[in-house]
Amino acid sequence: MRCTVWFCLTVTGERVSNLPMLTLNKFKENMTVKTDKGTEIATDMVILCTGIKINSSAYSSAFHDKLASDGALKVNEHLQVEGYENIYAIGDCAHVKEPKLAYHAGLHANVVVTNIINSLMQKPLKTYKPGSLTFLLSMGKNDGVGQINGYYVGWLIVTLIKSRGLFISKSWKEMGQRMPC
Numbered sequence: 001m002r003c004t005v006w007f008c009l010t011v012t013g014e015r016v017s018n019l020p021m022l023t024l025n026k027f028k029e030n031m032t033v034k035t036d037k038g039t040e041i042a043t044d045m046v047i048l049c050t051g052i053k054i055n056s057s058a059y060s061s062a063f064h065d066k067l068a069s070d071g072a073l074k075v076n077e078h079l080q081v082e083g084y085e086n087i088y089a090i091g092d093c094a095h096v097k098e099p100k101l102a103y104h105a106g107l108h109a110n111v112v113v114t115n116i117i118n119s120l121m122q123k124p125l126k127t128y129k130p131g132s133l134t135f136l137l138s139m140g141k142n143d144g145v146g147q148i149n150g151y152y153v154g155w156l157i158v159t160l161i162k163s164r165g166l167f168i169s170k171s172w173k174e175m176g177q178r179m180p181c
Contacts (some may be wrong), residue, residue: 068095
């Protein structure tokens with residue numbers, strides 16, 4: 001019988017200061033992660049999941065006055081670029097206060113498609129409202145950790161929801177396709 005205990009600690013607003021000295025994505029006993037604010041965390045594994053730097057080179061010259069400090073485009077509640085009725089931003093390039101996840105980009109896309117259609121039909125626009133932090137971290141076919149609406153979920157829930165298929169069947173369904181065998 002195997003008993004595995006996973007504990008995932010998320011620290012926000014701090015940067016790892018000793019990253020080059022750490023063994024990443026592999027088990028190694030008694031490592032210490034140090035942050036720029038003096039926090040020290042004892043751990044046996046570090047999974048590198050650093051924040052992204054948004055590549056705004058495609059739009060920064062045209063929208064330089066619409067850029068947030070992180071390089072994303074400032075948007076309103078309809079995901080329209082501030083000051084424009086017919087230009088929308090989704091995913092990483094939309095300045096929305098939520099983690100940059102592919103799942104959120106899909107939610108953005110649904111709102112923007114609806115809003116483009118509604119604007120052509122002269123109907124009210126749909127508002128995008130970020131939800132609570134939800135993530136599922138698959139660690140192989142039969143393991144994982146996650147958080148749904150602020151509550152920790154363990155390997156069983158993650159395995160049932162994500163690990164076995166990684167939402168691939170959902171993607172095929174959204175494309176109107178049948179998943180190949």
